[in-house]
Amino acid sequence: MEILDEITGKDYEFGFTTNIESDKIPAGLNEGVIRLISQKKNEPQWLLDWRLDAFKIWQTMQEPEWAHVQYTKPDFQAISYYAAPKSKPKINSLDDLDPEMRKTMDKLGISLDEQKRLNGIAVDFVMDSVSVATSFKEKLGELGIIFCSISEAIQNHGELVQKYLGTVVPKKDNFYAALNSAVFTDGSFCYIPKGVKCPMELSTYFRINEGGTGQFERTLVIADEESYVSYLEGCTAPQRDENQLHAAVVELIALERAEIKYSTVQNWYPGDKEGKGGVFNFVTKRGLCDGYKSKISWTQVETGSAVTWKYPSCVLKGDYSVGEFYSVAVTNHFQQADTGTKMIHIGRNSHSTIISKGISAGKSNNSYRGLVQINPSAQNARNFSQCDSLLMTDQCGAHTFPYIEVNNSTAQVEHEATTSKIGEDQIFYCLQRGLDEEQAISMIVNGYAKEVLNKLPMEFAVEAQKLLAISLEGSVG
Amino acid sequence: MMKIENLKASIDGKEILRGLNLEVKPGEVHAIMGPNGSGKSTLASVLAGREDYEVTDGTVTFNGQSLLDMDPEIRAREGLFLAFQYPVEIPGVSNMNFLKAAVGEMRKHRGQDPLTAKEFLALVKEKSALVELDGQLANRAVNEGFSGGEKKRNEVFQMAMLEPTLAILDETDSGLDIDALRIVAQGVNAMRSPERSFVVITHYQRLLDYIVPDVVHVLYKGQIVKTGPKELALELEEKGYDWIKETVA
Ligand SMILES: Nc1ncnc2c1ncn2[C@@H]1O[C@H](COP(=O)(O)OP(=O)(O)OP(=O)(O)O)[C@@H](O)[C@H]1O
Ligand SMILES: [Mg+2]
Numbered sequence: 257m258e259i260l261d262e263i264t265g266k267d268y269e270f271g272f273t274t275n276i277e278s279d280k281i282p283a284g285l286n287e288g289v290i291r292l293i294s295q296k297k298n299e300p301q302w303l304l305d306w307r308l309d310a311f312k313i314w315q316t317m318q319e320p321e322w323a324h325v326q327y328t329k330p331d332f333q334a335i336s337y338y339a340a341p342k343s344k345p346k347i348n349s350l351d352d353l354d355p356e357m358r359k360t361m362d363k364l365g366i367s368l369d370e371q372k373r374l375n376g377i378a379v380d381f382v383m384d385s386v387s388v389a390t391s392f393k394e395k396l397g398e399l400g401i402i403f404c405s406i407s408e409a410i411q412n413h414g415e416l417v418q419k420y421l422g423t424v425v426p427k428k429d430n431f432y433a434a435l436n437s438a439v440f441t442d443g444s445f446c447y448i449p450k451g452v453k454c455p456m457e458l459s460t461y462f463r464i465n466e467g468g469t470g471q472f473e474r475t476l477v478i479a480d481e482e483s484y485v486s487y488l489e490g491c492t493a494p495q496r497d498e499n500q501l502h503a504a505v506v507e508l509i510a511l512e513r514a515e516i517k518y519s520t521v522q523n524w525y526p527g528d529k530e531g532k533g534g535v536f537n538f539v540t541k542r543g544l545c546d547g548y549k550s551k552i553s554w555t556q557v558e559t560g561s562a563v564t565w566k567y568p569s570c571v572l573k574g575d576y577s578v579g580e581f582y583s584v585a586v587t588n589h590f591q592q593a594d595t596g597t598k599m600i601h602i603g604r605n606s607h608s609t610i611i612s613k614g615i616s617a618g619k620s621n622n623s624y625r626g627l628v629q630i631n632p633s634a635q636n637a638r639n640f641s642q643c644d645s646l647l648m649t650d651q652c653g654a655h656t657f658p659y660i661e662v663n664n665s666t667a668q669v670e671h672e673a674t675t676s677k678i679g680e681d682q683i684f685y686c687l688q689r690g691l692d693e694e695q696a697i698s699m700i701v702n703g704y705a706k707e708v709l710n711k712l713p714m715e716f717a718v719e720a721q722k723l724l725a726i727s728l729e730g731s732v733g
Numbered sequence: 734m735m736k737i738e739n740l741k742a743s744i745d746g747k748e749i750l751r752g753l754n755l756e757v758k759p760g761e762v763h764a765i766m767g768p769n770g771s772g773k774s775t776l777a778s779v780l781a782g783r784e785d786y787e788v789t790d791g792t793v794t795f796n797g798q799s800l801l802d803m804d805p806e807i808r809a810r811e812g813l814f815l816a817f818q819y820p821v822e823i824p825g826v827s828n829m830n831f832l833k834a835a836v837g838e839m840r841k842h843r844g845q846d847p848l849t850a851k852e853f854l855a856l857v858k859e860k861s862a863l864v865e866l867d868g869q870l871a872n873r874a875v876n877e878g879f880s881g882g883e884k885k886r887n888e889v890f891q892m893a894m895l896e897p898t899l900a901i902l903d904e905t906d907s908g909l910d911i912d913a914l915r916i917v918a919q920g921v922n923a924m925r926s927p928e929r930s931f932v933v934i935t936h937y938q939r940l941l942d943y944i945v946p947d948v949v950h951v952l953y954k955g956q957i958v959k960t961g962p963k964e965l966a967l968e969l970e971e972k973g974y975d976w977i978k979e980t981v982a
Contacts, residue, residue, distance in 0.1 A: 680785075681821045682821050682822075682823055684781075684783055684784075684805065685817065685820070685821045685823070686823075686831075687782070687804075687805040687806045687809065688781050688782075688805060688806075688809050688814075688817075689809060689831070689832075689835040689838075689891065689895065690806055690809040690810045690838040690839050690842070690895070691806060691834055691835060691838060692804075692806050692838075693806075695834060695838075699823065699826050699830075699831065699834065700823055700826065702825070702826070703823055703824055703825025703874065704824065704825055705825070706825035706826075
């Protein structure tokens with residue numbers, strides 16, 4: 257222990273010269289920075305070693321270039337990798353907020369109190385959501401469900417974190433996963449004990465320790481045998497962030513007969529109408545169906561970010577395991593999205609379903625990239641994929657890259673794809689029935705995406721519908 | 734109700750309506766007949782506000798206002814309804830939600846309170862009975878996978894729901910079987926009132942046996958070239974259009 261202290265201390269000495277008291281460490285990435293992050297978070301040695309190992313791996317890797325997106329590569333030495341939560345910019349009243357953002361929130365029907373909460377403005381009276389969150393925590397505690405930030409979990413449930421962290425998305429998985437493993441500072445942790453059906457939707461939104469989502473978020477969800485959980489990530493309110501690069505890692509583990517339903521609404525700042533600014537969202541999300549009859553469903557509504565690179569995937573290891581992917585991805589103006597899924601069939605009789613609905617508007621580019629891989633052991637595996645693209649203008653693009661690898665002759669794989677342009681006839685039909693153009697587009701687009709929206713939990717679905725409409729305002733041409 | 738004067742409209746530089754005049758008074762039913770391609774659907778589209786057409790001349794007053802100055806959805810809310818010759822499908826959007834939104838807009842425009850869910854359902858029940866629309870169809874996506882006849886019936890159902898003051902029916906009879914034709918016509922007749930007018934575009938006298946018009950017009954090369962009583966339809970059925978084309982030429 258003493259030796260370790262000495263070593264950490266030493267590196268620290270020469271690699272690094274910051275006042276520990278400050279909230280933000282200077283830009284740049286090296287071993288010293290990683291040690292500092294780990295130290296500031298008071299982490300156990302195993303995690304520091306793990307991070308350092310990830311950093312070594314990352315240094316040997318190249319930023320991937322295969323995705324159908326174009327962007328200026330981030331300068332990793334220009335990013336500050338640790339900032340204490342309290343450094344989140346303080347806003348004192350809603351009047352200080354970007355009027356565009358407020359307009360959107362109003363349209364989404366988000367109440368004033370809720371808007372304040374989302375923007376970290378103190379509210380003087382007890383708000384519904386806060387009291388809900390408190391009773392919520394008590395209830396979860398009674399059932400033995402652990403739902404907290406990953407930092408808390410590292411302190412209080414270290415053995416669980418150590419057992420599962422990096423087992424689904426290994427450090428060396430890809431460039432951004434390696435980077436995340438080295439420097440993650442925030443994220444969520446969830447453990448559902450054996451046989452427990454979580455009675456409510458778990459949402460990051462209700463996690464009380466908030467303080468802003470990190471740039472390198474790390475999420476770990478474990479559903480023990482015969483348990484069930486529905487997890488919601490993100491919210492429909494527009495989210496602005498000064499950090500241009502977001503590289504999250506989400507790992508899900510479903511043991512025997514367990515089910516995880518993971519729903520995401522992603523609405524990061526997409527950049528302005530000229531394509532300036534906006535978040536780069538490079539996420540690695542993967543679920544492991546580890547046990548017999550385990551099931552993982554990914555449902556996502558993606559409307560934000562300037563560049564999105566994201567493939568929530570399932571490794572179907574258990575026999576009779578089930579993987580599902582339901583996605584609506586909207587791109588407008590100059591947004592670029594390369595998203596899809598991977599279904600890796602290992603277990604016998606494993607089944608997967610992929611429904612992807614891309615919507616492109618403006619001058620944007622929307623790509624679906626999907627891999628269905630049937631391994632030799634996956635006797636009787638089944639996959640059904642349907643990838644539809646809807647074009648709102650003549651200048652936008654939709655691309656489909658399906659990769660299918662079948663290594664077992666008993667497998668059945670079906671793939672369907674369509675591309676259509678939003679019909680002026682459809683819009684005119686709606687106008688003739690008294691709906692305005694916004695309503696018309698909203699109806700048509702929501703109808704198109706219905707199969708996916710239906711998979712969202714109720715409270716999310718309604719907001720997601722509005723969100724789609726807002727993202728596509730004035731987009732027909 | 735509606736007065737069209739010297740209406741000229743073109744598409745892609747091609748003039749389709751070439752100085753058309755027509756006046757429809759409250760409570761009247763006008764039939765418009767004419768050869769294929771003469772501009773009947775174009776007239777309907779221009780009145781409904783389709784942007785593809787460029788109006789180059791003329792005026793249309795609708796209930797005292799200039800129709801051509803209104804956006805299409807405002808025309809609809811002001812009481813203009815078009816039953817399309819080719820109703821479009823809107824996949825994934827239930828007929829119910831669609832109509833609920835449409836009825837809501839109409840009521841808002843008229844300063845009426847929105848209907849409660851219960852009132853809305855009662856209205857659906859009443860109006861779908863009027864055209865004997867299968868309850869199943871009401872719950873399906875708008876026109877998706879409907880047969881040709883079902884789509885037409887759905888148009889009349891929507892008309893009944895929206896209670897327009899002027900309804901233009903563009904070949905609503907085509908594709909209907911004999912029973913459906915009678916049922917649809919009955920639906921229209923049930924809606925006839927001193928305040929509501931109809932413009933019925935058709936190729937067949939048969940429909941006019943059921944929906945008896947006050948006036949019959951012949952549209953040819955973008956103009957109304959002949960107007961007469963309901964018997965004109967019989968005469969057209971018998972003699973075709975050649976004799977009229979000759980008089981125009
Ligand atoms: N987009 C277009 N470009 C060029 N010409 C067009 C276009 N749309 C319609 N037309 C032409 O306008 C003319 C009138 O068409 P319209 O559909 O109004 O005829 P109609 O009287 O309704 O015929 P029908 O009895 O067959 O329904 C036709 O010659 C048609 O080809
Ligand atoms: Mg026609």
